[in-house]
Amino acid sequence: MSAFAPQLDRDVNDDGAMSIARRCMMVSRRMLMQWGGLVGAGFLIGPSKASGANFGSEKAGGVYFTAENPGRWRNKVEGHLPEVSVTMIGGEKRVIITTNHKMFGFKHYIVKHVLLDAHYGFIDEKLFDPNADEPVSEHKLPSGYSGPIYALSMCNLHDVWLASAQA
Incomplete structure (x- = not known):
């Protein structure tokens, strides 16, 4: 016992x-x-x-996809990788994210764009209506921000795609 x-x-x-x-x-x-x-x-x-502070490239091609690491979606890069441009509009630094992807209603569409800072911190996002919107979004950068920015484009069928630019 x-x-x-x-x-x-x-x-x-x-x-x-x-x-x-x-x-x-x-x-x-x-x-x-x-x-x-x-x-x-x-x-x-x-x-x-x-x-999550060191969101390294070992995740590319698995958790998210890039031009260099498209993983299982290697034939989908052109229509899913976001294009990122930084421009001055009305004295403010703005980021324009475009995904060259047709919207097929709720069958196949870009869900949203997300803008992240140098440390992958959230800046802004834009949700899309697949029946009315094109996958183009404009985002205001925080005042005085400079450095790398990251854009995520999320497809309902082909996952999350990451691209970067310098602000």
Whole structure:
């Protein structure tokens, strides 16, 4: 008989039901084990990858697609890779993102464009109506921003495509 068995006997009521205190202890122990596993996985992955701060090219061709790494969509680059241009409009730096992709209603379309900064932080996005819009978006850059920008073009069938430009 283990040292744990006598404790179990005291935590079981006359009708065989487990006491509330015992149930809470078991739930707490289970949660501790689950969270401990997540924290441990974070240490194994490493802080830069766990935080997303180092969104490196090893993801290209798998998580997202680029001209250099089109992955399984190598025949889809021309119609899915966003074109990014930076221009001054009314004294403000603006980014224009264009995806050379026809919109076929909800059957096949560009869902949205997302603009990210040098650290892959969110700047802006534009959602498209597949029955009315063309996949062209204009975004205002934060005042004084300069450096790399990244554009994502999301197709409902052919995943997420990434292109960059210098602002």
